[in-house]
Amino acid sequence: MKATCWTGRNSVEVTEVPDPKILNPRDAIVRITSTAICGSDLHLYDGYIPTMEKGDVLGHEFMGEIVEVGPEVTDLKVGDRVVVPFPIACGHCWACEHQLYSVCENSNPNAGLAEKFMGHSPAGIFGYSHMLGGFAGGQAEYARVPFADVGPIRVDDDLPDEQVLFLSDILPTGYMGAEMCDIKPGDVVAVWGAGPVGQLAVASAYLLGAERVITIDRFPYRLDRVREYTGSETLDYEEVDVLDALADMTAGRGPDACIDAVGMEAHHPTGPLHAYDRAKQAARLETERPHALREAILACRNGGTISVIGTYGGFLDKFPMGSLMNRSLTLRGAQCHVHRYLRLLLDRIRDGDIDPSFVISHRLPLDQAPQGYEMFKHKENECNKVVLQP
């Protein structure tokens, strides 16, 4: 089959690899009909997530048709149309029983490696480094899905791929980001990052009752999209000082909750901190450039919440701990516990409360994945989200 393989920093290739086969009784094989490139894939592409190997099949946002099931998968059958959550979860450990699917205790065969970096291991993830399992991903024609009796959700034929594909990751991720803000009536929520994840976090914050949502980025075409599809107010951080602007917009209080939908490769407008973070990250330690996170902490109102859905890989410096501690802030973060939100969000899509397909800007055949990565990385051609069709 054809698959998008990581071949080194800033390089992916679509090449011929063996077809996947069932390895375990709870596996299923999916023939992929739609798959997407995620901001998380860019961290791999840029080489900031350690433990990648040449030839790794990328991709963790995919859906398709079941073509084979292992003997223990009784609730799915060949021909079913499914969306697959990006974290792999066993369904039976303590974490899974508590709906903390992205920290499933059993799904990472390379847990020992992750422990070295993080203390304890999170769940395995499709196509997302060997530290997180070494699972082949879904930017391909087929994928093997472990624990298929727990993860994939069946979807009816009347909803097109584009409306349900993002159940695999960015819709639940945006939703969880907003949910972690514990939104109360009158709350103002600020969202850093107007990428697809940020955009869906904004939409979700409105769904969950936010009074106002303010989105921060520097790409006008992305800010336009957020304004148009969600009604959010926007700030271009190259035009204004974000902290001043937010303080002003909230009459000095600061946003009640701040969502970081940027992650480890934040861009800095200026300043010595920029040189500092560049130098440290250039060492290719999984050190972060946490500019958005620092700003989110400083901006947040006293006693407020910072919800981190942007991805971080390792260690970061110049972290405003004093602000966090003295001002009674709450910091939360997670890889999305996708399984938790599948049913709920599928229902909301069906009811017409949300249609996440507004994030799509480009549809390409799988063969053109390399162009898709380049365009998405450099935000060329007003690229917002790339969907690939095998």
Added chain:
Amino acid sequence: MNAHQESTPHRLARALGWGSLALGGLQLAAPDTVRKLAGVDDSRASRTLVPMAGVRELLHAGPLLVSREPAPWVWTRVAGDVMDLAVLGRALGSRSGGRGLRTGAVTAAVAALTALDVYTAARGAGATAHRRDEDNALEAHAAITINRPRAQVYRFWHDFSNLPRFMDHLESVEPRGQGRSHWRTRGPLKRTVEWDADIVEDRPGKLIAWQSVGRTAVENHGSVWFSDAPGGRGTELRVHLAYEPRAGRLGTAVAKLLGEHPDQQVHDDLRRLKQVLEAGEVVRSEGSPEGTRAMRLLRQRPAQPLVSG
């Protein structure tokens, strides 16, 4: 287990120790040269900071060069790196031109060293197995929580024929009745090693202890304790294994079965046990098709489907 065979983090840590010694010496003997190199020769504070950093480097060098397990001491260097980077970061912000460039270059170099230090320290963290050199014995300990009732976990272990399902170095264990069992290994050995073992203590739901009997290439004993995890979290399981390989080629080979990191290996065994009891199977990925296995961590396949057949 050969205690003299030095692991990669071990050798790296030693090299870093020599580096600390050289740098510390230079900072103390020729502080002005160092200040100029770093582009901070215009700063009064650097006149005291640089020799102080020198003293610190010498303090790092000591344990790194003489300790039997130097890798953990690398964390002291990491702390030093962070201090340097903080100072340099501040210096960077206030300098421009050639001086700023030099400060930038040194900052980048220190950042690179920080990466190496963190890598070495982190890699070394798993490498402290319990060795008793005198008698060449090898001990390993590991614990895990399994989200299953204690009676079930106990019963599963008590049937020794289940052990090879999660103990990587075992090919088979056949119960022979009256608490005796026959164990057969697999692994990097040309021939399998076999021995008989007796259950020497059995407290239902609490403890199983066993011990090899008679003359074998590898005398060994082990025990596993079961207790309730608090708040309905299942069962806490603690395993202790001890091997006393006899001198000679076979003995050494047997010791290799447990590899460089016996604790890690036993821990991996317990992870597989947890997978089997909770998820019903040993989880496999394309990078680790055999499932959790310490050896595999260092030599991953690409995350690409296996060739069929």
